[in-house]
Amino acid sequence: MSTDYLTAKSAVLFEEAQKYIPGGVNSPVRACQAVGASPRFVKKGQGARLYDEDGREYLDLVGSWGPLIFGHCPPSVIKAITEAAKNGTTFGAPTEAETRLAALISENVPSMEMVRLVSSGTEAAMSAIRLARGATSRDKIVKFEGCYHGHADSLLVAAGSGVVTQSIPGSLGVPKALAELTITCPYNDLEALEQRFKLAGPEIAAVIVEPVAGNMGLVLPKDGFLQGLAELCQKYGALFICDEVITGFRLGLGGAQELYQIKPDLTVLGKIIGGGLPLAAFGGKKAYMELLAPLGGVYQAGTLSGNPLAVAAGIAAIERLQSEEPYGRINHMSARWAEGLRTLAKDKGLPVTVNQLGSMSTIFFTPDPVYDLATAKKSDLKLYSAWFRAMLELGVWLPPSQFESLFISAGILFSEVDDLLEAAEKALESL
Ligand SMILES: *Cc1c(COP(=O)(O)O)cnc(C)c1O
Numbered sequence: 001m002s003t004d005y006l007t008a009k010s011a012v013l014f015e016e017a018q019k020y021i022p023g024g025v026n027s028p029v030r031a032c033q034a035v036g037a038s039p040r041f042v043k044k045g046q047g048a049r050l051y052d053e054d055g056r057e058y059l060d061l062v063g064s065w066g067p068l069i070f071g072h073c074p075p076s077v078i079k080a081i082t083e084a085a086k087n088g089t090t091f092g093a094p095t096e097a098e099t100r101l102a103a104l105i106s107e108n109v110p111s112m113e114m115v116r117l118v119s120s121g122t123e124a125a126m127s128a129i130r131l132a133r134g135a136t137s138r139d140k141i142v143k144f145e146g147c148y149h150g151h152a153d154s155l156l157v158a159a160g161s162g163v164v165t166q167s168i169p170g171s172l173g174v175p176k177a178l179a180e181l182t183i184t185c186p187y188n189d190l191e192a193l194e195q196r197f198k199l200a201g202p203e204i205a206a207v208i209v210e211p212v213a214g215n216m217g218l219v220l221p222k223d224g225f226l227q228g229l230a231e232l233c234q235k236y237g238a239l240f241i242c243d244e245v246i247t248g249f250r251l252g253l254g255g256a257q258e259l260y261q262i263k264p265d266l267t268v269l270g271k272i273i274g275g276g277l278p279l280a281a282f283g284g285k286k287a288y289m290e291l292l293a294p295l296g297g298v299y300q301a302g303t304l305s306g307n308p309l310a311v312a313a314g315i316a317a318i319e320r321l322q323s324e325e326p327y328g329r330i331n332h333m334s335a336r337w338a339e340g341l342r343t344l345a346k347d348k349g350l351p352v353t354v355n356q357l358g359s360m361s362t363i364f365f366t367p368d369p370v371y372d373l374a375t376a377k378k379s380d381l382k383l384y385s386a387w388f389r390a391m392l393e394l395g396v397w398l399p400p401s402q403f404e405s406l407f408i409s410a411g412i413l414f415s416e417v418d419d420l421l422e423a424a425e426k427a428l429e430s431l
Pocket of ligand 1: 119121122123148150209214243246270280
């Protein structure tokens with residue numbers, strides 16, 4: 001921690017926060033513990049930039065962990081929220097706009113024949129699992145090591161994101177009996193998955209996967225992995241659940257499932273579809289979705305589900321994505337950033353592996369390819385921490401953990417990618 005931090009307003013605010021909020025934060029990774037830093041309190045954001053309470057400015061490569069594909073304060077989204085608020089903030093009764101958002105999602109992600117709106121990715125993944133269990137009358141699920149699907153009990157086993165960041169195997173408070181129903185498997189390992197099915201096939205309700213993993217750092221699926229997974233699910237009568245909370249509307253309007261030509265039974269969305277407000281969704285084949293109450297026996301509900309402000313923000317965000325199609329541009333910026341990093345690291349003789357796909361990327365401080373949690377963990381975490389802190393001082397806001405993806409937003413300018421690479425050169429030099 002630099003000495004100026006001790007006199008900074010952020011430090012005072014953090015002190016105060018810790019009196020009332022455990023660890024001073026409402027989500028653990030924000031505490032920046034893993035990178036040996038203290039959190040800087042944010043005052044506002046605009047476009048690709050963030051401003052902290054001490055008046056410092058940053059280029060934001062976190063984007064609130066995924067939702068902000070346009071950067072901060074996109075005018076059409078802010079306008080939609082403001083307009084919606086004038087009519088009331090919640091009704092607990094259906095509105096026309098909910099159907100509009102569900103239809104927009106379904107049109108862009110055709111495997112989601114029907115959609116239910118909820119308030120967080122955690123809630124959506126938890127509900128999808130319950131639905132799969134209800135549909136199959138089976139109890140077990142398979143998840144991949146290092147994938148994160150929110151913090152519902154069944155899904156915290158061998159999870160990514162903050163769980164792996166804090167080096168804890170799962171969580172206290174998850175009943176053993178429930179954890180035993182979650183079978184884990186290394187990412188990208190079809191043989192291991194087949195073996196799990198051979199052992200427990202008739203008991204497996206579903207396999208849930210991040211089609212492109214973003215919560216152990218960015219890890220891409222190997223050729224044929226997702227197709228093979230889908231085939232195994234079909235063979236053994238398990239549902240294939242695609243968790244596209246990050247990738248949905250990020251890797252394209254149709255998400256990773258369009259990119260990789262897969263057709264999951266159920267899909268989980270969040271982040272981008274809420275336009276920066278708390279909104280998520282799950283959906284899939286009509287035959288499964290109609291098992292939900294009030295039509296069927298799988299219960300799921302929410303006081304603020306389909307909240308009018310969040311729905312308005314979501315519609316505005318998706319409509320803007322459809323009209324602007326920013327993907328070509330942000331993917332190009334992201335590729336420039338990743339390629340630039342590789343070159344800089346090579347020039348400095350620093351062995352790194354940069355994974356990149358679309359607007360997502362991660363620099364791992366290891367020379368070896370990273371294709372699952374074990375290979376991600378080979379990364380030198382001390383180097384990542386030093387990199388994070390050096391970049392922060394240079395005005396670049398990176399994810400405060402090796403095991404997260406960074407996101408290039410449409411708010412970024414071509415010249416700002418140059419600025420980023422200039423900062424990266426200095427930061428790499430200082431390591
Ligand atoms: C963020 C995330 C979640 C959880 O969403 P929350 O809104 O934080 O509950 C689930 N799955 C994936 C892949 C995520 O990245």
